[in-house]
Amino acid sequence: MATSQHNFIKRLKKQKEDALEYIIKEYMPLVKAIALKVLTPLGKHSAVDECVNDVFLEVWKHADQFKGEATDFKSWIGTIAKYKAIDYYRSLDKQNSREAELVDCHEQPESSSEKTLLKRERKNEMLLAISNLEQLDRDIFMMKYFLEMTNSEIGDALSLTKAAVDNRLYRGKKKLAQSPNLKELFI
DSSP: OOOOTTTHHHHHHTTOHHHHHHHHHHHHHHHHHHHHHHHGGGTOHHHHHHHHHHHHHHHHHTGGGOOSOHHHHHHHHHHHHHHHHHHHHHHHHHHHHHHHHHHHHHHOOOSSHHHHHHHHHHHHHHHHHHHTSOHHHHHHHHHHHTSOOOHHHHHHHHTOOHHHHHHHHHHHHHHHTTSTTTHHHHO
16 A cells, blocks of 8 residues: 555554655655754754754654644644754754863963863863773764864774764763763763
8 A cells, every 4th residue: 555645644653664755755845944944053964964864763753642634744743843953953052062162172271370270170081081981982082072073084084984983972972971070061
């Protein structure tokens, strides 16, 4: 049985892949437009694609929660896209702030010696925490936050995929966030 506008919700709830393909084909422009509108100010275009993928994954995983007719589906998926994009925005904004703080820590001497001392202490704490990671993770963190390389460049340098670098950074940040002194940097 082929998926159509009349049966796609039932088929999606039964986890039929052709229903997901139908939804992607029908609603991709809407979802992508919402993600672009929210995430464009950050200038991270790769995040838009990740966000769109996550929206369709959420729809797939939570299709059974949709209550309504086919006409209500557009609003439902649009709402999911909006809130997922906002989550991405917040996460990326925090990440940008942390990265800027790390870069500031090792580049700019402040006029206030107290601020300089605090930044130096935070940098030393960070380096100490990073030194407790596995060798590969240490290399990735040093390349990312001190050499300011992109995840793709790090992957090329270490013969890893970008996804592997992303995963190692995520897990490493989680591990580093267990330290009370570094928690606010990585949450």
